[in-house]
Amino acid sequence: MGMQIATNTSALNAYRNLSSTQNDLSKSLEKLSSGNRINRAADDAAGLAISEGLRSQVNGMNVAARNAQDGISVIQTAEGSLTEVHSILQRLRDLAVQAGSDSNNKESRSAIDKEATQLVSELGRVGAGTNFNGINLLDGSNKTLTFQVGADGDANSQIDVDLSSANVKALAQELQTGTLATGGTSFDLATAGDVNALAGAATFTVVDGGETTVVTTANLGAAGTFDSVEAYADALRGDAAFAANFTVSVNKDANGAGTGISVKAINGGTVYGGDTAGTQASAGTGLDVGAATASTTTGLAFDTAANAQASIALLDEKITAISAARADLGAVQNRFESTINSLQVSAENLSAAKSRIADTDMASEMVKFTAANILSQAGTSMLAQANQQGQGVLQLLR
DSSP: OOOOSSOOHHHHHHHHHHHHHHHHHHHHHHHHHHOBSOSSTTTOHHHHHHHHHHHHHHHHHHHHHHHHHHHHHHHHHHHHHHHHHHHHHHHHHHHHHHHTSTTOOHHHHHHHHHHHHHHHHHHHHHHHHOEETTEESSSSSOSEEEEEOSSSSSGGGEEEEEOGGGOHHHHHHHTOBTOTTSSEEEEEOOSHHHHHHOOSOEEEEEEETTEEEEEEEOOOOSTTOOSSHHHHHHHHHTOHHHHHHEEEEEEEOTTSOEEEEEEEETTOOEEEESSSTTSOOOTTSSOOSSOEEEEOOOSBOOSSHHHHHHHHHHHHHHHHHHHHHHHHHHHHHHHHHHHHHHHHHHHHHHHHHHHHHHBOOHHHHHHHHHHHHHHHHHHHHHHHHHHHGGGGHHHHTO
């Protein structure tokens, strides 16, 4: 090989290798200092896409777990108030039992009625005042609350909390004392065949102060949907249009069997079945059997033993309804707790998967860094040696 000084091939080769080593050293330093194996898309394009998707899921699950915790807080707030509602109803029932005895004189019954009036007023206050973050829970204004408990945007990532059966405000209105035989209309559904034949929509007309409002409750199911009067009443309660304007109770015989329903307008108006005031519903409307009768017992009254007994029956119904509402809320709370556990396990596993893709293996990277560091020092030394090779030409010029 000849002796040239214009082009130092050895130095260029040493410089190229040193530059490559310095680049590797820089990448190792970046990975070791950040803890991330992927700091830019060029490091691993496919791995970056996968790890970012996993990060979205993990972050979403962590937020969803907090949402589920909020759901538990909402349920505990509502259920705590319903606990007191139960206590009030039990006390009202005690008063009704006490009033059922004719050993009470007029003054005694008046004293019972005064306490009952205050207790029912407290029910109304609880129904109107129970809220979470400004969201009313027991006044019927928010029948369903939806909670995002998953990381995705589909129906499987949501849980609905049904508060329609916990309408304490409507319950208090139903129990207003001294309103016996005013505002409730009874519809006779005496036989199982009658109930089984109900289908389609049930139309109720409210007449109040000369103004008529027609509210239609639709989508109650096809014929054969209902196997009991109670099931039909539950379907009515579950309809938003009906529940916003009416309450419904089940009429029972001496054996406790359902014989019909009593519908009461929340605004106190007179209720009729069918599209025209004073007429029974036509065929296919869902109330095509039986006939509307005179007003039935609603509210609480303790002025006679008979009314006290009617009040006991009404309170038993409401106690059962609140028990069912509390059971529903307790079941959903347990579901939220299971959801939180599932989210935490999934987030942990997905975090581990993301770590295996995106995080730096510090031990392995340190080995690479050490090798690159040694090569960098050696390359620098060799570049210096290569740059000295041209010095031999000076001997020829002396």
